[in-house]
Amino acid sequence: MKLIHKFALGAMTAMAFAATPVLAEIRLGATVSETGPAAFLGDPEAKTLKLLVEKINAAGGLNGEKIELFLYDDGGDPNKARTFATRLVEDDEVQAIIGGTTTGTTMSIIPVAEEAKIPFISLAGAIEIVKPVKEWVFKTPHTDRMACEKIFTDMKKQGYTKIGLISGTDGFGASMRKQCLDVVASYGIEIVGDESYGPQDADMTPQLTNLKGKPGIQAIMNPGFGQGPSIVTRNYAQLGITLPFYQSHGVASNGFIDLAGKKAAEGVRLPGTALLVESILADSDPQKPVVAAYVADYKAKYNIAPTTFGGYAHDALAIYADAVKRAGSTEPKAVRDAIEATKGLIGTTGIVTMSKDDHLGLDLSAFRMLEIRDGGWKLAE
Amino acid sequence: MRLSEKHWTLLILIVLVALTPFFFPSSYYFRVGSLIFINGIAVTGIVILTGYAGQISLGHAGFAGIGAYTCALAPVHLGIHPALAVVLGAAISGALAWLVGRPILRLKGYYLAVASLGLGILVSMLLTNEAWLTRGPDGIDVPDPGLRDLFRAMGLGFSATEAWYVFNGFMLIVGAWLALNLYDSPTGRALRALHGSEIAARTVGVDVAGAKLTALVISAVYASVSGSLLALQNKFITPDVSGYMHSIEIVTMAVLGGAGSVLGAIFGAGILTMLPQVLTVFAEYEQILLGLVMMLVMIFMREGLLPSVLRLVRGRGE
Numbered sequence: 001m002k003l004i005h006k007f008a009l010g011a012m013t014a015m016a017f018a019a020t021p022v023l024a025e026i027r028l029g030a031t032v033s034e035t036g037p038a039a040f041l042g043d044p045e046a047k048t049l050k051l052l053v054e055k056i057n058a059a060g061g062l063n064g065e066k067i068e069l070f071l072y073d074d075g076g077d078p079n080k081a082r083t084f085a086t087r088l089v090e091d092d093e094v095q096a097i098i099g100g101t102t103t104g105t106t107m108s109i110i111p112v113a114e115e116a117k118i119p120f121i122s123l124a125g126a127i128e129i130v131k132p133v134k135e136w137v138f139k140t141p142h143t144d145r146m147a148c149e150k151i152f153t154d155m156k157k158q159g160y161t162k163i164g165l166i167s168g169t170d171g172f173g174a175s176m177r178k179q180c181l182d183v184v185a186s187y188g189i190e191i192v193g194d195e196s197y198g199p200q201d202a203d204m205t206p207q208l209t210n211l212k213g214k215p216g217i218q219a220i221m222n223p224g225f226g227q228g229p230s231i232v233t234r235n236y237a238q239l240g241i242t243l244p245f246y247q248s249h250g251v252a253s254n255g256f257i258d259l260a261g262k263k264a265a266e267g268v269r270l271p272g273t274a275l276l277v278e279s280i281l282a283d284s285d286p287q288k289p290v291v292a293a294y295v296a297d298y299k300a301k302y303n304i305a306p307t308t309f310g311g312y313a314h315d316a317l318a319i320y321a322d323a324v325k326r327a328g329s330t331e332p333k334a335v336r337d338a339i340e341a342t343k344g345l346i347g348t349t350g351i352v353t354m355s356k357d358d359h360l361g362l363d364l365s366a367f368r369m370l371e372i373r374d375g376g377w378k379l380a381e
Numbered sequence: 382m383r384l385s386e387k388h389w390t391l392l393i394l395i396v397l398v399a400l401t402p403f404f405f406p407s408s409y410y411f412r413v414g415s416l417i418f419i420n421g422i423a424v425t426g427i428v429i430l431t432g433y434a435g436q437i438s439l440g441h442a443g444f445a446g447i448g449a450y451t452c453a454l455a456p457v458h459l460g461i462h463p464a465l466a467v468v469l470g471a472a473i474s475g476a477l478a479w480l481v482g483r484p485i486l487r488l489k490g491y492y493l494a495v496a497s498l499g500l501g502i503l504v505s506m507l508l509t510n511e512a513w514l515t516r517g518p519d520g521i522d523v524p525d526p527g528l529r530d531l532f533r534a535m536g537l538g539f540s541a542t543e544a545w546y547v548f549n550g551f552m553l554i555v556g557a558w559l560a561l562n563l564y565d566s567p568t569g570r571a572l573r574a575l576h577g578s579e580i581a582a583r584t585v586g587v588d589v590a591g592a593k594l595t596a597l598v599i600s601a602v603y604a605s606v607s608g609s610l611l612a613l614q615n616k617f618i619t620p621d622v623s624g625y626m627h628s629i630e631i632v633t634m635a636v637l638g639g640a641g642s643v644l645g646a647i648f649g650a651g652i653l654t655m656l657p658q659v660l661t662v663f664a665e666y667e668q669i670l671l672g673l674v675m676m677l678v679m680i681f682m683r684e685g686l687l688p689s690v691l692r693l694v695r696g697r698g699e
Binding site: 035072073075077078079080082083086087089090091103104107108111115126128169170171174175178 | 406407408409410412413416509510512517518519520541542611615616617618619621622657658661668
């Protein structure tokens, strides 16, 4: 068989890397978008997975068994993600998959995991991933819908009832806009202006001018991702709009403040995770120790602070490790059941309690309402 | 009896498709093989357009997108069988290519490259932005055409991946066979004539614009079918399939392997499909390596990898 294997490799112009690794006890697969348009999400995710697997192994592994991580870069291409997922299942024979940086890549990995009957923990945002609940699929980031609800809760508290929306047409922006429109009515808030921009657009002043002129408008919200929201924020300041301005969790990183500029970003509110405001969390905060340890480890290895997105990968691995410990084995079915029974697990994004009907396990308390002040983050509640 | 190049090409393809599975250690290899065939089909279309007729398109992913999304949408909204949706997608792509090509191809030069570039981007934007229909950038589910059950009914117990390998391999061979037949047909001769010199071709009575239009429509149909097969196999598709990068990828595959020969272009598709899989260990350098290979091929092997290597081998033999 070995000979045939070798020959096959030669014949197929060496389709796979020839070195057969030593079989580890726990074989964990991951495919994330380290390069490509979603690299700023996938890169910290990959770094986090490598870091934490190293750390777990140094501490003796899980149940005394070391983890071997099979990590691939799908470049944000759903078709490639599908191929790598197949490779993880068929060739590397992994016992669980973490990954799917974007909703597109996640959706194309799901059929592979479901068919192979192994747990898959996604790192992507959309609610469709876990709704309807799929037997083998879980995810760690909060949904767009929760971000909308968090923002609308804050707006309601401030007494805003007429707001404007300016959204990106990329996957994130389009999906979040839809979710926001779905839930907005139940908060007694009316959308009086609904503008959009393309992911490559360089100027959004016309859309903002339109919104500014809407009668009775009290606040503006920008569901978006990547460079778009930074440009919107800059334009917002250039036009001298004084209405309260809300961004989404999609830009909850220091990179956003750098891109938009300290001055333009002043006063912007957005929902973010505990990870982002680690240094100003109260000592009594239950998430403080977990978040502080992750930030310290990450900084020690890579010399930069981790982002929210790396936190998603942290939580995925924490959920898996916790489940393996409780199940006492790596047998996929047992681990799946254990993941579903996750209770009170403290992650960087929130405190995770899953159930048969909830494969996400986070509620609105996982989000903190943040405000940008003097180029830094402040808790707004 | 000496085999013609056409028969050689088909023989090699059939042998490769039929025999390599015996060396596959896991069904993951069937998946990669199947993707090579899908790309091979799109690239065969480029051979007809670029290799035969000398026209350049930078928007063929747009047709792949039309093929893919027709398979996703038509069975749901029109209630037709997914297999029929492949045909419908091909018809829409062909019709669109005809509409765009008719005015453009009367002109000489790079107008087609620019027009197709715009067309590809338009299709991509449409698929991304019209979320009410296409469910937007996060992608859409594609119905299962029941290929596996068909094989089961024939008494062949393939897994889904194996079934697609067999089917896509068959489609590629059929596609290659048609393209090779075209080469020797009057239309093929007309295309090669206008590739050499449009003026000379016109002088001997070739309908230059008409022949170019035929090549464009045929290659659009190939791209559309490849998009359809990808969507049906993955049972899920995102607008990335129609993206600009995919257009470039298709052309790169053809040029790398040798746009003038069907086997060469399919060879190029094979290399570029496998490369990311082989290079996972140094994923960061993948783009650099790819760029380097492209540059070297363009400088030293202008006809593409396979034809140049073959010439070298033949030259030595004589």
